[in-house]
Amino acid sequence: MYWEYDDLDGGREACDYVGDTTTTLRSDEPQYAGTATQSVESMDFVLRKKPDMPPVIARYLKSVRKLAKSILLLLLLDTELLLKDENNNAVLRLLRYLPTRSGVGISEHTDYELFSIVYQSRPGLEIWDRDKWVVPTSRVVVLAGDTLESITGGRVRAALHRVPRVEGKRVSIAYFQPLNDDADIGPRNLEGLTSAQKRKANRTYPRVTQLEHILDRDAAAYRRKKDLGK
Template sequence: MHDLQANTRNLDRHDQAARRLDFSEIPQVDIAGLRGGDPAAAAAVGAALAEAMETVGFVYVTGHGMPGSQLDATFEAMARYFERPEAEKAGLDIHKLARHRGYVPFEGLHADPHEGGADLQEAFELGLELPADDPDYLAGNMMYGPNVWPERPAEFRPVLSSYLDGVHAIGRLLFHGIALGLGLPKDWFDDKIGKPMIQLRAIHYPQQPPREVDGRHIGIGAHSDYECFTILAASQPGLQVRNRRGEWIDAPPLPGAFIINIGDCMERWTNGRLVSTVHRVINRSGAERYSLAFFFGADYEATIECLPTCQGPDNPPKYPPVKAGDWTTSNIKAAYTYRASEDARR
């Protein structure tokens, strides 16, 4: 059973040599069949997604419907934001806001809590856009409520908001595909993601020359994601995936594709059938690296317990039920310094 307070797996971050493999080592699936009205086409996509997620845990997806121009515009808006003065960005520092929104400065995240070094990145956190009178927000729920937005650059809010809406819609399609691949009705997850804990993390990784790479201080340390799944886009290579032999495999961006990976919550939900795979980022690209990590979690009050098609007499549930909100917030507390500093003040 995973420890809710320390979910990240303890791996050796000091072994930085990645073996470069063909892209086919990470499967590629065209999900256009989920966007039409053909049940057979949708079922075929579901089966392909399930196979990739059972064997690798990572998959490139095409046919998602988002134009490349939208992604380019989003990276451009991010670059202009992260170029702003530090004092300006600090106005929306997540440590001041004390909820999961806003600017995360360098040293603000330790994705691998088993190592002493902070991750070499800065980021901006967005979530499901809700009104200021949302009852969960008013009750102090850190995962819900309105987003905060920088005033400059002016295009940051409309561009990032549009991207957030687009990738959210793609994520709902993927939930349909996953359900079909698991032998469930297409809409099985729909009532568990009515008010989901979605998080869009817009990330800037500075250049890190090889001679300066320290295994305790890389772009993001070895970890597995803790939500249901992640939809990732990146401007430069740097992502590495740990295979079952313990080797680090490069997973560079593929034009026109998102990288999808299963998170720990979905691994629990499927009784280990879908695999949450450990990964990390080292930016040796020679350029500034920007990435958009969209984490799709279930509703805060949703119960994560073994799916009916993922258990049987010879395959009993491996994990006890857990409330999705407890799972997510406990993992955030273990990784983000703003949560640790808040707890210390109490």
């Protein structure tokens, strides 16, 4: 098994698979410090071909995609318009937390996509619920992401989550379900809201594409990492 980059907190290692191609994103590479205008081409530049996906992970990916598709059908009646290909650009991330290192497992954040399906080998994930952190004990957790918050104009909130310092061994598999790269993630289907609410939704959530949003958030994370001197 191959494990890749040291992420922002240094408390874990990760290996990313994008679509059916085994690839990894190295967030510590200078060319990754892009801006919102970064193109798909420069994104490809940081995708690296890796060895084949292990069969057990391929089987897991097949199942998790089925689950993702069901959730998409529940969420969006116009799925076909938004998601031309069910395999699109979803990322499957294998995570291994490192108990010997200091720092948190993963600091609090929201995921960028529509939703994430997280499998955890043992509890550790914490989710912010209005005024407190809750600790789900289930193996599989579905989290709303930024894109779901944006397309619903804030009616569904992205789940803020974190993994505090991990004492023992913990692995997790995160499946991130985005819309198509070129899909507009601005608010939609706002019928039923007052005009003030509609204006607020349109002000809060800009009309950017899925890919622009992901690159934007990645660039911000990279800047934060640099500011921390890591």
